[in-house]
Amino acid sequence: MSERVRDQYEAYPYPSRDPAEEARRLVVGSPSNLMEVNHYLYAGRRDFSRPFRALVAGGGTGDAAIMLAQQLSDAGQAGGRESGGGAAGGGEVVYLDLSQSSRAIAEARAVARGLTNLRFVTGSLLEAESLDLGVFDYIDCCGVLHHLADPAAGLAALSGLLKHDGGMGLMVYGTLGRNGVYPLQEMLRSLAGDRSLADQVALARRLLKTLPSSNLFARNPVLRDHSGSDAELVDLLLHSQDRAYLVEEVAALVEGAGLRLVSFIEPIRYDPATYVKDPVILKELSSLAPLERAAFAEKLAGNIKTHIFYASKNQIEDTVAAPVGRDAIPCLRVLEGPQLAKAVQRDLTLKGEFDGLSLQFALPRLAPAILPWVDGQTSLGRIQETLQDLDPRHDWASFKVQFDQLYGVLNGLNHLFIRYPLP
Ligand SMILES: C[S@@+](CC[C@H](N)C(=O)[O-])C[C@H]1O[C@@H](n2cnc3c(N)ncnc32)[C@H](O)[C@@H]1O
Incomplete structure (x- = not known):
């Protein structure tokens, strides 16, 4: 485990969240929305009022853990009502992270919502097996693997915790949409890499103001996360460890962990036909395999900064729900x-x-x-x-x-x- 990574998230829990806001809204997103999980990993046929165990690996300040716990709790209550009340339902969500301060925010959010189906664990996902967490139907790992020294080892460790028909929702950085990030990270490291993170933040904000318009980061309209809080700036520009992936590299990572890549989100962004209307080129593209088409679309669009995707342990069946019958x-x-x-x-x-x-x-x-x-x-x-x-x-x-x-x-x-x- 990298101590620098842990120290960063102790000092700057990510993303910045205020537990008081739970009274106002539920943060929802991808991956891990229960509707998506059902569609992509259970062919639309999972009953979430039945026992369902989810792990949120690298849970940060709690977005996915809170969303999942809330949606499972709602599904459990609905299932209970349908069966005349009394059904246990509600599932169980295990939150795992290295950072105590991130966990404290996530725990306060759970308390604010009155959620009782969440368990909090501090530790590394690389050592998850020894933490005795049990096995899971679903694992969320969003924005975490690309911060590990060995992302493949991290994914293999998580894959080992999945039930045979379980699946995962993941996010890793996309290489092309992050154009300009890595030269800027290197500049900041050479400028102030040995200073405290707070000093680095101050210097980074100064440097950002002076970037010439020709600078690759300044020219990249996709990257604006740093304009928010310091936590967002640190995550984007001052990280001690991160890497990004092309579509082909995502596929190799998933396959290496004994998983099957189910779908990228949003699927339409990974389809060349979204961008190309020329019939001759479209005809040529029609002979490409789905993964080759996705890789082509990524290069064509050039703006995908994160890859969100679902992966299944089930190698045999197609786990995606199709709108085929009248009962769909x-x-x-x-x-x-x-x-x-x-x-x-x-x-x-x-x-x-x-x-x-x-x-x-x-x-x-x-x-x-x-x-x-x-x-x-x-x-x-x-x-x-x-x-x-x-x-x-x-x-x-x-x-x-x-x-x-x-x-x-x-x-x-x-x-x-x-x-x-x-x-
Ligand atoms: C960029 S944040 C993402 C948080 C959350 N998944 C989200 O999407 O909002 C990365 C999180 O991964 C955690 N992390 C990094 N390495 C880890 C490891 N080996 N085991 C568990 N958590 C880890 C960090 O502490 C941090 O909270």
């Missing part, structure tokens, strides 16, 4: 169906901003009619029947063509997922 239930993660329908009804276009790149996506004609019915409870079959009652032309086959197009965009943007009813 479409679920929106944060957006509300009726509002989204209103927003897109005029020009059937969804616009988004992706790390400095504006993109827009065409939606099918039926999108504004389908979306108001997407409430996480109503099945595709039921939605189609409702639309056919209004217009007999909307039989299953024609509805499905339209839904699949809508799904391609919204799932690609990480908004829409599929779950199946529980037996």
